[in-house]
Amino acid sequence: MTDLAEPRLANAWQDADWTKRRLRRRYRAERRFKAYGIIAVAVALGFLALLIGSVIAEGYPAFVRTSVALEVDFDPKVLGVGEAPSRDELQKANYGKLLRESVFAAFPEVTARKERRKLLKLVSTAARFELRELLVDDPSIVGTTQRVWLTASSDVDMLIKGSAPRDVPEDERRLDDQQIAWIDTFDAAGFVETGFNGEFFVNADSREPEIAGIGGAIAGSFYMLLVTLVLTFPIGVTAAIYLEEFAPKNRITDMIEVNINNLAAVPSIVFGLLGLAVFINLFHLPRSAPIVGGLTLTLMTLPTIIIAARSALKAVPPSIREGAYGVGASPIQVVFHHVLPLATPGILTGTIIGMARALGETAPLLMIGMVAFIVDIPGGPFDPATALPVQIFLWADSPERGFVEKVSAAILVLLAFLILMNAVAIYLRRKFEIRW
Amino acid sequence: MTDDTDGMVSLMMEEAGAPAAVPAAADDAGTEAPAPIRMRARDVNVFYADKQALFDVDIDLAQNKVTALIGPSGCGKSTFIRCLNRMNDIIDICRVTGSITLDDRDIYGRDIDVVQLRARVGMVFQKPNPFPKSIYENVAYGPRIHGLARKGRELDDVVEHSLRRAGLFDEVSDRLQQPGTSLSGGQQQRLCIARAIAISPEVILMDEPCSALDPIATAKVEELIDELREHYTIAIVTHNMQQAARVSQFTAFFHLGELVEFEATEQIFTNPHDQRTQDYITGRFG
Numbered sequence: 001m002t003d004l005a006e007p008r009l010a011n012a013w014q015d016a017d018w019t020k021r022r023l024r025r026r027y028r029a030e031r032r033f034k035a036y037g038i039i040a041v042a043v044a045l046g047f048l049a050l051l052i053g054s055v056i057a058e059g060y061p062a063f064v065r066t067s068v069a070l071e072v073d074f075d076p077k078v079l080g081v082g083e084a085p086s087r088d089e090l091q092k093a094n095y096g097k098l099l100r101e102s103v104f105a106a107f108p109e110v111t112a113r114k115e116r117r118k119l120l121k122l123v124s125t126a127a128r129f130e131l132r133e134l135l136v137d138d139p140s141i142v143g144t145t146q147r148v149w150l151t152a153s154s155d156v157d158m159l160i161k162g163s164a165p166r167d168v169p170e171d172e173r174r175l176d177d178q179q180i181a182w183i184d185t186f187d188a189a190g191f192v193e194t195g196f197n198g199e200f201f202v203n204a205d206s207r208e209p210e211i212a213g214i215g216g217a218i219a220g221s222f223y224m225l226l227v228t229l230v231l232t233f234p235i236g237v238t239a240a241i242y243l244e245e246f247a248p249k250n251r252i253t254d255m256i257e258v259n260i261n262n263l264a265a266v267p268s269i270v271f272g273l274l275g276l277a278v279f280i281n282l283f284h285l286p287r288s289a290p291i292v293g294g295l296t297l298t299l300m301t302l303p304t305i306i307i308a309a310r311s312a313l314k315a316v317p318p319s320i321r322e323g324a325y326g327v328g329a330s331p332i333q334v335v336f337h338h339v340l341p342l343a344t345p346g347i348l349t350g351t352i353i354g355m356a357r358a359l360g361e362t363a364p365l366l367m368i369g370m371v372a373f374i375v376d377i378p379g380g381p382f383d384p385a386t387a388l389p390v391q392i393f394l395w396a397d398s399p400e401r402g403f404v405e406k407v408s409a410a411i412l413v414l415l416a417f418l419i420l421m422n423a424v425a426i427y428l429r430r431k432f433e434i435r436w
Numbered sequence: 437m438t439d440d441t442d443g444m445v446s447l448m449m450e451e452a453g454a455p456a457a458v459p460a461a462a463d464d465a466g467t468e469a470p471a472p473i474r475m476r477a478r479d480v481n482v483f484y485a486d487k488q489a490l491f492d493v494d495i496d497l498a499q500n501k502v503t504a505l506i507g508p509s510g511c512g513k514s515t516f517i518r519c520l521n522r523m524n525d526i527i528d529i530c531r532v533t534g535s536i537t538l539d540d541r542d543i544y545g546r547d548i549d550v551v552q553l554r555a556r557v558g559m560v561f562q563k564p565n566p567f568p569k570s571i572y573e574n575v576a577y578g579p580r581i582h583g584l585a586r587k588g589r590e591l592d593d594v595v596e597h598s599l600r601r602a603g604l605f606d607e608v609s610d611r612l613q614q615p616g617t618s619l620s621g622g623q624q625q626r627l628c629i630a631r632a633i634a635i636s637p638e639v640i641l642m643d644e645p646c647s648a649l650d651p652i653a654t655a656k657v658e659e660l661i662d663e664l665r666e667h668y669t670i671a672i673v674t675h676n677m678q679q680a681a682r683v684s685q686f687t688a689f690f691h692l693g694e695l696v697e698f699e700a701t702e703q704i705f706t707n708p709h710d711q712r713t714q715d716y717i718t719g720r721f722g
Contacts, residue, residue, distance in 0.1 A: 249528045319565035323628070325526060327578035327635055328555030337577070338567060434568045 055415075059408025065197035065210065066152040066160045068123060068186060072102040073145045074135065081142070090136050095128035099150075106191075107182060118179055124151040126211045149193065154209040154402035156183055160194060163405060174401065200409065204377045205391065209402025212395070214410050216377045220290050220370070220385030221359060221417075227294025227381055228358050232301045233351055239302075240309030240347075245335050264303035271300040272367030280368060287369040288384040296368055297358040304357065308350020312343040345429040352425035356418050362389040388414045471498035474639055474669045475520060475557075480534035482515050482524065489515045492534070493695045495688055497639060502661060502670045504680035504701065507690035508716065513673045514562075516690070517641050520671065521557035522550050538639070555582055558637035562644040564624035566616030566631070571608050574616040574627055575599060578635035594634055601667075602630035603660050622653020629660065633668070640664065642672040646679065658683050677717055681705050689713045 013019065076083055078101055079093040103119055104110070110119055127150040134148065135141065155174040158164035160183070170176050175183075186192050203213025247253045275296030279285045285292050316339045324334040365371070370386050371394060378385035386394065392410045395403040475497040482490040490512045497503050497520075505513040515524070522543060524530040536543050543553055555578070566574050575595045578584075585591040595612070599605035604626040608619070616627050625645055632640055642661070646654040661670060661683045674680050680687050681701060688698040689710070697704060697713045708714045715721050 317565075319561065319563060320567065321526070322523065322559075322561060323565040323567060323631075324577075325523065325554060326521070326559040326561065327581075327631060328551050328553075328558075329577075329581055330551045333581055337581075342568065 062405040062409030217391035223290035236305030269363040272364030312346025504684035511690040558632035598634035
């Protein structure tokens with residue numbers, strides 16, 4: 001442009017050196033940028049691998065459980081029942097005594113009261129319920145002696161799985177040398193066994209780490225997401241369609257749009273407070289119930305889904321709309337026959353991603369009492385329940401060593417659900433995608 | 437929008453008076469035989485927000501005639517043609533004043549249902565825009581939503597008839613269930629024409645229907661337009677002056693939102709009144 005640049009411009013492509021230099025510089029810049037990109041991706045992947053790796057390493061022992069075998073003499077006298085006990089009698093029989101007698105029988109040489117108490121620490125306190133279940137299922141074993149596999153206590157479980165080290169000083173260990181010796185002799189005799197911990201997936205929470213499971217939390221999360229989905233999907237999609245396709249563009253709709261965008265950015269704990277104030281204090285819905293959790297998460301997820309659905313609708317090319325209007329379709333027909341089918345994959349993806357976010361949400365649930373310690377698996381959205389992320393929070397808060405692995409295992413289950421949901425989102429998007 | 441035009445309606449009615457049914461002698465292109473006027477636009481002004489895009493346009497569309505709208509880009513010819521079936525209603529910021537009548541009824545009047553209007557005044561767009569559905573479904577959609585044909589044999593007949601009239605049937609008869617988007621550009625545009633005529637409109641508006649097509653496909657569509665004239669009243673926007681000369685009987689020249697000249701095509705291309713028209717058709721600007 002200027003006089004100075006003129007000669008350079010005129011002969012630029014004739015100057016081989018200059019061209020080569022410029023080319024080299026351009027290639028260098030490209031290579032550099034590529035390297036930055038690869039480094040960034042590598043760092044991200046590295047952290048992801050670290051996270052997942054540590055969670056798996058920490059959590060996999062929770063999927064394995066230790067059992068010990070005891071010769072149990074189902075003596076009616078110990079149980080305190082008659083020779084042919086009724087079902088009701090068996091429900092109320094004295095299983096604590098049965099368990100104690102069986103443990104003592106396995107170690108006849110231990111007689112001191114204090115030592116016997118230490119002996120009882122080897123078997124889970126929940127073992128008596130296992131005995132009861134066994135007997136109620138099959139009353140005919142009353143009066144016989146059976147070898148029964150019972151859940152070991154958390155301390156034994158940790159020891160056998162190697163989670164609790166043996167080489168620390170005795171007074172810093174949960175099990176003393178004598179208890180370890182008992183376990184080792186028992187183990188040597190083949191009376192100790194580890195196996196897949198299926199109970200972890202079906203049991204509800206418990207004070208005993210060895211029998212605590214995430215079944216209750218999964219059920220709670222399921223009912224909660226069900227409520228959320230049933231409410232957010234129709235409300236969110238209808239709102240998005242109305243705002244995007246029918247609403248007049250004026251100050252009021254502008255304000256609504258701004259507010260929806262703001263709501264999507266509101267911290268989730270605020271929605272928890274709202275849920276507490278409205279659903280529990282005003283409408284008197286039951287505390288700790290998935291229905292309230294679901295309603296609260298609905299409030300939280302709605303803006304996300306409305307925004308996702310609106311952008312999916314907006315992405316439908318205007319030429320399709322014009323074509324439909326051109327053959328005399330009414331606005332409703334245009335939306336439902338042409339725009340919505342094309343927007344479906346985007347709407348579904350947005351919904352599932354919103355649901356996945358709701359599944360991982362903890363803070364608002366703390367506000368509406370879903371942090372309660374609940375040992376029953378909820379049978380419906382009105383029963384008290386907890387949710388997966390809250391269960392993780394609760395266990396992480398527990399002092400028992402046995403809950404450490406449970407926390408990681410529950411995180412793994414939660415991550416598995418999230419990955420599953422995202423996979424479904426991708427699958428649905430592929431399936432409903434219409435190419436043109 | 438309706439408020440502006442209501443006054444105009446009554447005014448227009450008087451002006452239009454009786455001559456709506458002049459006997460049609462439409463046999464020969466180019467002759468000045470008076471044909472009944474189907475659509476009449478008077479003092480049409482269009483605004484996009486505050487910007488005025490059209491200034492006091494008056495145009496008549498005569499039955500069984502092709503009226504070409506020509507002019508440089510951005511002169512308002514597409515805007516005008518989209519007023520004729522109220523396609524501009526979709527654009528929020530667009531405002532139309534003046535009066536446009538179809539068979540002497542104001543199409544912006546309160547008693548007009550815009551959906552029905554668009555069925556009577558069909559449209560073909562610049563870029564072929566078949567629905568992402570099957571070829572059959574593309575054509576059958578209009579008749580179905582308007583209840584023009586019963587599902588099954590009757591609808592099949594309408595589809596076949598429309599595709600035949602659009603000169604496409606022989607090319608697609610063995611793949612009616614394939615997506616309309618799998619066709620070539622020219623075929624897609626003819627499919628869109630078939631879609632438009634499947635609802636038996638009275639007027640067909642074409643907004644640069646050939647601009648995305650190659651010369652062979654263009655020739656086919658032009659031929660088709662000439663055939664369709666027999667049954668319909670047609671308005672076509674085009675950038676191609678040869679095309680306007682070939683297919684139309686009347687030509688309107690737009691410049692900067694104004695209607696400069698509206699005459700028989702022959703007149704415009706041989707002896708235009710306005711200097712700007714002269715310059716444009718001889719290629720001196722535009």
